[in-house]
Amino acid sequence: MSLLELDGVKVHFPVKKGLLFDRTVGHVYAVDGVSLSVEAGQTYGLVGESGCGKTTLGRAVLRLNDITEGGVVFDGTDLAKLPSEEMRAFRRRLQMVFQDPLGSLNPRQNIESILAEGMAAHGIGKDAAERRKKIEDILAKVGLPSNAMSRYPHEFSGGQRQRIGIARALVLEPDVIICDEPVSALDVSVQAQVINLLEELQESLGLTYLVIAHDLAVVRHISDVIGVMYLGGLVEEAPSDALYAGPRHPYTKALMSAVPVPDPEVEDRRERILLHGDLPSPANPPAGCRFHTRCPWVQETKCATERPPLLDTGDGHKVACHFTAEIEAGTVKQTLATGIEAVIGTETVAAEAVETAEAEAPAEKPAEDEAPAEEPAKAEAPAEEPATVPAQADADATEQTEDSPKA
Amino acid sequence: MTILTNKADKIDRLAELTQSSETVTGSSLWREAFRRMRSSKMAIIGAAIIAAFVLVAIVGPWLAPHGPTAQNWRSEVFPNQGKFVGMRGENWFGLDHLGRDMFSRWLVGARQTLLVGVVSMLIGLIVGALVGVLSGAAATLGGKVGQRVDTVIMRFTDIMLSLPSLLLAVSIAAVLGQSLTTVMIAVGVVQIPIFARLLRGSMLVQGGADYVLAAKAVGIRRKRIVLTQILPNSLSPVIVQATLSLATAIIEAAALSYLGLGNPDPAVPEWGVMLSQAQRFFDNEPMMAAYPAVGIIITALGFTLLGEAMREALDPKLRG
Structure with missing residues (x-):
């Protein structure tokens, strides 16, 4: 049993129109039936171009979007059907790192307050002093000085802000971290640092990642298994090396x-x-x-x-194409x-x-x-x-x- | 000697450096906004005007050389014949139509004017902010039910906004009867929908921000998200509006007094009342209207300047 399993997840946003009362005139099929499973301790990379629904899918796992249909089974519990207060308790174990490091930090809170708030919400640490100590530990782990605690988000560089975002997830001791474009807003030189930090943390803390990115190089570097999304659905899924060595779906080839x-x-x-x-x-x-x-x-x-x-075409290489074999053989x-x-x-x-x-x-x-x-x-x-x-x-x-x- | 002072300077500067690196304390956005305000000319002029006005309003009645209602020089003015007394050593601003000392009345009137302005602004701010927070919180985190609640509240404030503010104030004053409290309530009620809409709109913008999503993802309770995340980031436009609306509140209160809906006791001086009284004698003694008018204009200007400077200081785009 995998740690995180998505079973036919659909996220449809209603398109509304109307002068006084909104009528639903259609739906945006942002995620349309995605099934995948993430093994404990592994990294699942999700790639696709802008607008293919990968961010929506990542948010749906955390129930930040409503799930229209399907199940998100985390450690044996279907999150899609949990009442909101029980879901809130589960959020401790499923965390997220956001794309925009500055935008995802409250500009009016200092770093200590940002990190302590989540701990307080889940009852981690008895008092402020204990939380403070824990925050210091985590800040050291992500490579920030302890004097960062009293400072505010706008006083840090982009890479440092993303480290704060990672620290915010880590203080809750999660099992799974969903990284939504964790480095796309950063300089190339800083991207590598943050990626390496994520890998180190995975090794030392036994984390499981779902990495969402459009950057093929980043995904290849960090992922064990990669899923390629196109217009709300998975078109190909394979172990990282196999996918890069021999993409089988026409879209992945392109x-x-x-x-x-x-x-x-x-x-x-x-x-x-x-x-x-x-x-x-x-x-x-x-x-x-x-x-x-x-x-x-x-x-x-x-x-x-x-x-x-x-469908599995062998060795865990799954492809959604009617003519996979024929294209490989060159008969079409x-x-x-x-x-x-x-x-x-x-x-x-x-x-x-x-x-x-x-x-x-x-x-x-x-x-x-x-x-x-x-x-x-x-x-x-x-x-x-x-x-x-x-x-x-x-x-x-x-x-x-x-x-x-x-x- | 100069070398010596240079050396001392250098050492001082070095000392400052080590100090700043040892105790790194972050500067919050409020503190930075305050720092920017201090270097803004507009803010300083505005603050100085307001400080002077508040000082006059507080200590004015004690400074007044004569009683504001005492008709000490009744025998010297003949309004029917157009005979007035202008500035003179004894009465700096001259006398009004009943032979009262204008300067004393002006000083005492400042307090009434400030009181009306501040109280009516507070009525608008407090009620408006409560309505706005309710509506904004319902719209951002209340789900489908919350959005319905928000729609109902907002349509109601739209109705209030669609009425011309002075007309609304006049109707309220007419219904409640003539008194100073009426003026404050009337002017305050007019401000309610403005504050409500402003705070709600600001909360909607902030509610869609990534850090609110992040707070949700971390598992913070909805009530707490509103209080610690959305609200503190939505307040700056409301604070600016509160300062600016002090100016309009003073002007509107003066307008109500001018229309005869203000304080029923004409003996209690208030700038708006003084202005309306002076109107009758404007042909013969325009200066009688000038003093309260200038008082109102300068005070309104002071609040407007400070408000505008605050808006610039709090603008996140200017964050350095």
Whole structure:
């Protein structure tokens, strides 16, 4: 039995309209049937582009969003159906580290007060002095001086603030920490420090992580198992090494092919799979396979009508595609040419509305006319920074192939 | 000699350095806002005006050279013939139409004006803040039921806001009868929906912030989240509004007195009453209206300046 099991979790946000009384006119299918399990002491990495529902899923585990359907079984208890006061008690064991380190700290509380509040809420420590001692210990563990206690969030740097966020989770001695884009708001140099800190803490405290990120390099580094999300559902799940060595779902293949290689010669010859268009609106997802509108291997049968289940294809490598075996064997041909200009004008508004809290840049719309002119400047970015937003990487890749024979 | 003082300076500076690194105490946002206020000219001028006004209001009645109601020079003024007495050594601001000393009346009137302003602002602030907190807390953390409660409360305040404030105050004063308390209640009630909406709106913004979500995730109780997380971060606009509304409260109280709905005893001096009395003789003796008018204008200006300076100081965008 895994420590944390999600069973067909659905989170649908009602879209309301009305002058005096709100009518529900539709739903945003932010998370639409995700099942996964996280083993104790392991790290599960969840990747996907902006608006695919990964943050919503992470929050749903902690019941920070209402769960429309499905179960979140933590250590034998289904959290989805717990009354709120019992859920509050469970929050001690399930903690969260947020994306925006400054925004997630109350600007009017000093660090001691921020950390002590959670302890008081769960009755950890008999009195203020005992809590103070514990806070000092935890601050030392995350690499902050004890004089940080009397200071306020705005007096720290970005990396230090994220350490405070981690300390806030740790003081409650949780079993599971959900890290929602823990490093995406930080400088690249600081990202590594925070990632290493998370790994050290996992080793010394036996923590279990669910890491949500769009940065493939970060996820690869930290995760044991990786799940790839597309438009509210998992499309592929595999042990970290297996996934990077041989992605099997067309979407994962496209994602992986967008990661630049830090070797100019290999980089030049690297084959890229380029996707058409933007992420469809989660308020009106495509029927059948969610990915069929952009899939290079889309077939006449099944794809548009039947949603593929996530099936084990061997060695715990699960893929949600009707034609996994055929694509591997090369018996089906690419039906859509890749690298051709995307359809402009798909709805990104609804996608943004779902994940408003995500401070990520919205997916860049590839602009046909400007692309060749911008190419040199844009192409530099991935070389400097191996961590790239998949959606941006798509856009970059599109631009490169437009005017060059490289790809 | 100069070298010596330089050395002493350097040592002092060194000493300061070690001191600051040994005892690191964080500066809260309130403290930083106060520090910014101290270096703002607007805040200093505003505060100085208000300090002077409060001082006059408190000690004024003792400083008054004559009784504010004593008609000592009744025989010297003939309002019907347009004969008045202006500034002179004995009566700095001259005499009013009943031969009373204007300066004494002005000093004593300041206290009444301050009292009306502060009390009516407090009525608006306290009731408005309570309504606002209830509504804001219900909307952010009360779930579906809470949102209904919030909608009902807000539609009610919208109705109050849609009435012109002076008209509302006049109707309240007319219903309750003529008295000083009436003026305070009337002017205060007008402010209630403003404070309620402001605090509720501010709480809604803060309620959606990440740190509130984080507090929920940590498992802090909802009541505590409102009190320790949302409310302290929502207060700055309310404090600014309270300062600014002192100015409007004073002006509105003066307006009510001017319309004859103020203190029924015309003998008790109040700037608004003095202004309305002076109106009748404006052609012959405009200075009689000028003193209370200037008093009202300068005080309102002082509160407005301080309020604006506070808003700038509390603006999170300017946080350095």
